[in-house]
Amino acid sequence: MTILLFGITKDIVGSPTLSVPTSSVTGKQVPKTVRELKQFLGDTYPELNKLSSLAVAVNHNYANDDDTINSYDEIALIPPVSGG
Known part of the structure; x- marks a missing residue:
């Protein structure tokens, strides 16, 4: 599963994209919902938990x-934005 990253999320991860395993080879549960994906990413990159919204x-x-996610979905993390 490939995730597109923008803004501060790209800075935290250090890359504009992130690959998340779609099998349990890592021993961790494979994210099947958006909530599980957020939890997985927060465990892997704790700085993401500090964002006011994601x-x-x-x-x-x-x-x-x-919402359910699949390995073939296009997924993007959209951090909080500010402006006027």
Whole structure:
């Protein structure tokens, strides 16, 4: 599963994309929902937990925490933005 990163999320991870294993080879549970993905990413990159908000888009649409994700979905992390 490939995740597109923007803004501060890209800085935290150190790359514009991130690959998340889609099998349990790592011994960790494979994320099947947006909530599980956020938990997985927060465990792997604790600095992400410090963000005031973190939106997730799945296939170009904002996703809810209970939405199901698959390995073929296009997933993007959208950090909080500011501006005027």
